[in-house]
Amino acid sequence: MSTEGSDPSGPQTAEAFDHLAGECWFHNQLTDAADNYRRALGIREQSFGADHWEVADSIVRLAGACSFAGDHAEAESLWYRAIRIYEPYYRELMDARGELFQHVFMGLVGTLNNIAVAALQRGDTVAAERGYRRVGVLIAEAFGPGCRWVPVDSPFAAALIEQGKQDGTDWAAALDAP
Numbered sequence: 001m002s003t004e005g006s007d008p009s010g011p012q013t014a015e016a017f018d019h020l021a022g023e024c025w026f027h028n029q030l031t032d033a034a035d036n037y038r039r040a041l042g043i044r045e046q047s048f049g050a051d052h053w054e055v056a057d058s059i060v061r062l063a064g065a066c067s068f069a070g071d072h073a074e075a076e077s078l079w080y081r082a083i084r085i086y087e088p089y090y091r092e093l094m095d096a097r098g099e100l101f102q103h104v105f106m107g108l109v110g111t112l113n114n115i116a117v118a119a120l121q122r123g124d125t126v127a128a129e130r131g132y133r134r135v136g137v138l139i140a141e142a143f144g145p146g147c148r149w150v151p152v153d154s155p156f157a158a159a160l161i162e163q164g165k166q167d168g169t170d171w172a173a174a175l176d177a178p
Helices: 009-026 030-048 053-068 072-093 099-121 125-143 155-162 171-176
Strands: none
Touching: 009 030, 009 053, 030 053, 053 072, 053 099, 072 099, 099 125
């Protein structure tokens, strides 16, 4: 898994398309934003290969634009693709826990969170809980099993409360329950 690209102008061009996409998104030109994120993604795939962490980052940005534009199926498909890229890096870099591990960890956890939020928004509290529990497992791997990471106003808390698994008081028991 290389972290270096073979064409320095490729990543710079991809960054320019990312910036342009952000400007389009800011001005509510969502189709143009997604198109520019797709261009950036294509350049990164050519520069780094399809399974590089920078490609996963690019996929997540495109998925966000798709989700914001209402194309939730495309967004979720892209998020799962990004997870398949992030996970091997996460496992490979876990022991070193350097800057790249932190970046990949945050990308993986954030992407899993996006999927869980999408599940909760469509009313699938079981899938949302499953996603949030997976985030919890990753956090426990990275920070130890005693790490209590759920704020009471989080979407995960809402998913537990909606399922009747949590009444808002005993978070330790709710987190440990299957």
